[in-house]
Amino acid sequence: MTIVIFYIRRGRRGGTGSEAAACTSRSRVWARCVAVSSSVRSEQAARAANMTSKQFTREEISKWKSENKNDTVFIIDNVVYDVTKFLDEHPGGHEVLQNVAGKDASEDFDDVGHSLDAKDLMLKYKVGEIVESERVHSQKRQISWEDNKQENESSFTSSWKFPVLLGIVVTLLYSYLFG
Numbered sequence: 001m002t003i004v005i006f007y008i009r010r011g012r013r014g015g016t017g018s019e020a021a022a023c024t025s026r027s028r029v030w031a032r033c034v035a036v037s038s039s040v041r042s043e044q045a046a047r048a049a050n051m052t053s054k055q056f057t058r059e060e061i062s063k064w065k066s067e068n069k070n071d072t073v074f075i076i077d078n079v080v081y082d083v084t085k086f087l088d089e090h091p092g093g094h095e096v097l098q099n100v101a102g103k104d105a106s107e108d109f110d111d112v113g114h115s116l117d118a119k120d121l122m123l124k125y126k127v128g129e130i131v132e133s134e135r136v137h138s139q140k141r142q143i144s145w146e147d148n149k150q151e152n153e154s155s156f157t158s159s160w161k162f163p164v165l166l167g168i169v170v171t172l173l174y175s176y177l178f179g
């Protein structure tokens with residue numbers, strides 16, 4: 001008995017075309033991609049942080065939003081951005097930016113998978129950084145690998161191993177009963 005199993009796995013493309021490593025979810029590539037993307041982002045944040053600037057507490061950023069309704073200021077990777085003048089130019093629209101005003105938008109920014117161009121553009125809108133004592137250091141890379149590991153374990157039944165194993169068992173049973 002010949003069993004032919006086609007196993008096609010389609011990944012969702014995340015990020016944009018110009019991203020060095022295109023992200024596909026539900027695969028190891030995705031985790032690596034997040035690692036690359038995350039390290040590129042950390043590099044950008046480091047570059048931004050080197051251009052020493054004003055220090056803010058998280059509370060100040062939150063207050064900034066309530067006191068200056070027309071300003072859109074948020075935090076990404078401990079760096080503070082004022083994108084008020086960028087709202088109309090943002091390819092993702094102004095609403096998404098306004099929704100995270102006063103908050104830490106690191107995760108939202110990551111989820112979109114912004115391009116390297118976007119990350120370069122960020123420097124233009126940097127207005128300061130979060131005080132040392134309130135900085136948070138992303139564990140996204142580690143979480144990604146762990147998530148991926150869990151996913152690999154739980155997806156045994158949907159992987160190629162399951163149908164192949166099933167095929168062997170059925171073949172053996174068939175030859176035992178009718179052979």
Ligand code: HEM
Pocket residue numbers: 016081083090091092093096097100105108109112113114115116117118119121122125
């Ligand atoms: C200073 C901060 C930001 C800059 C300079 C920026 C810049 C850009 C640029 C250039 C793009 C076009 C696609 C690309 O090149 O990646 C884009 C798309 C987008 N951005 Fe941002 N962005 C910023 C922050 C954010 C934040 C905080 C969010 C979410 C809360 C966000 C959500 C989006 C979305 C939803 C798209 C559209 C993605 C798509 O259509 O595939 N962006 N952004």
